Amino acid sequence: MTLPLAPEHLRHGARMTDFHGYELPLTFTSILEESRAVRELAGLFDISHMGHFVVRGPGARHAINGLMTSDLEAVPFGKSLYGILPDSNGGAVDDLIACAFDPETVHIIVNAGTREGDYAYIRERLSPAIHLEDQSPGQVGLALQGPKSPEIVSLLGQGFESMLRREVRQVPAEGGLLWVSRTGYTGEDGWEFFGPAACVLDFYRVFSTKGMAHGLAMAGLGARDLLRLEMGYSLYGQELTRERTPFDAGLDFAVNLRKGDFLGRESMMAARNDKSRERLSGFVLLDRGIPRSHCSVLDPETGQRVGEVTSGGHSPRVGGGFGLAYLAGPFWEKFQHGAEALVEIHGKHHRAKMHPRPFITTSPQSKT
Template sequence: MAETTLKRTPLYDRHVALGARMMGFGGFEMPVQYTSIIDEHLAVRRAAGLFDVSHMGEIFVRGPRAFDFVQHLITNDAARLYDGRALYTVMCTPEGGVVDDLLVYRFDAETYLLVVNAANIEKDFAWMQANNPMGAHLENRSDEIALLALQGPAAFEIARHFVPDLAPNNPRYYHFRVMEPGTFLDCRWAVLSHTGYTGEPGLEIYCHADEAVRVWDALLEVGQAHGLKPAGLGARDTLRLEAGYCLYGHELDESTNPLEAGLSWVVKFDKGDFIGREALLRVRENGPARRLIGLILEERGIPRAGYPITDEGGTSIGKVTSGTLSPVLQQGIALGYVPNRPDYTEPGRRLGVQIRSQILPARVHKPPFVELHRK
């Protein structure tokens, strides 16, 4: 069987030069860490980290029926968008399973950008093409666009060196700014979005792939005085887990629905029809059979995906979907699915996580697991 060749982002050479440990992720060769996951994680919580997330997919939707297409595709309400506003959502199968979770940006009434997970780019684009009866123009620009995430309490202070009026309230959370050509590090096209996957204040910066190295270098140079460090996918994962954010392929997939995953807030039944609406209405009516919960271990141990979750008597009731040792708490934390019963899902309830032959006590905790700076 032929080996699949991993793609490389425009910043690959920069990662190698910085001594990053590289690995395959979502079809790309990506940096896992530069120094250590804990070091990079704490830099983001205390100062700032810079991530290369250019593996993510960017799909533009254009034309007079662009809104109708997006509204049909996603569970959230695209009518809440206006120029310069973004939202988080999922798109579902007719059975209610999650095809992917994504961000939707509205540039204008006939231009939307959908940002999807790296491993799902081809699948998602094919899904969109197959569910486009309104004939919106779909354009996969993933290979041409780079994405950098500047995250942490010092992120806006660093970015102000290049755009003086940037602040955590300008643009506001889940808002973005399309920069005039040449006004941000001489980029022909750049979007500064107040979004992120860490629970900290920060910006996600979109630019042309051939301009990514210049942006990366400039941010790292200026950010050095503010404690900025390059951060890899390892820290990105531990940060999102402390914040309690879902990861596709772990908490979400086509066998899970957004209501059991705690994402009912992105399902707007009152907006009209969308793919999966009827199935999700049935789930809402009957109540989800299971629920995604957070757990904090009460003894030393590291929960990992696939480990059994047990009741107090040691009977297996579910599985961990994501787990790690929280760098902030220095305790094991996990997300996982259990039956939708109050004695399993209420915060403070005692459960267990089986790590090899030992069952460690854990308590149910509603995420986030740590105090976040992003309000």
């Protein structure tokens, strides 16, 4: 599917690729150049493929809260919250970002590849009195990320630079509502925009012309994946699946056990007590190499396979090859306490050690 911003991307030299059926920029210059721009200055991403739901009706916030692991009812109106949409077994149907504007209105962002399944899953579990709308078709998403984002977003002249961290605003726009958030999902400061194509396209043109004087770079999916991996963030379909609980992925912070019951809570807790379960760990290579998904992880003492890489790459900021891997429980414990592992890449063994997440320290953010 060709998205509205595609002609603009091509004018800026984008190399396009198919991503879950959407045509999106993979790179404009190179992954390393674009990711460096986001860490040091700013980058602009097309996120039109992301799923965008609006839930309305009596008790909408309470109903959605019962379907996610974090506590939406403990967050002030107009503030976003990261959480997991679990199934009855405690596995992850998806991860999402939700924001309630009042008890009857909730805004949700989900992943592109799971959008249709998420919609059906949520709809089935809501009462008929609550309306679930998929606003994704016909809308455009844009993300401005990086330490220079505040001065670049001020070029719009709409006061978005005054927004607090995790704040979300609804802004009237031609053709509907514009949803503006300040989540900085790359680990840097940043803004995200979802709304009518004409409105967001105007923003794109302001950023891509005037923003260049502030060091703004156009950025694609390749840089986005490297940036999230540097932060140690889980990606749905790799670190998060229906076979993995949030506790397996180290996302304990996204599970609020004090809020009471939620879907899959008991199963999730039972799985958490299983010491043999596989758990996610960050690692860096001690030898030159670039790990990729599905590379085997071996115990150097026994030569046995003890895990598998879920995401991997190379980053000058990290210092070389690095990634995330699921490891068998007993070896995970040893690895956290200094034991080395071997990562098999193209038939060769590369030594690795544990590294805490995130892998890097990001720029200070001006608003909290």
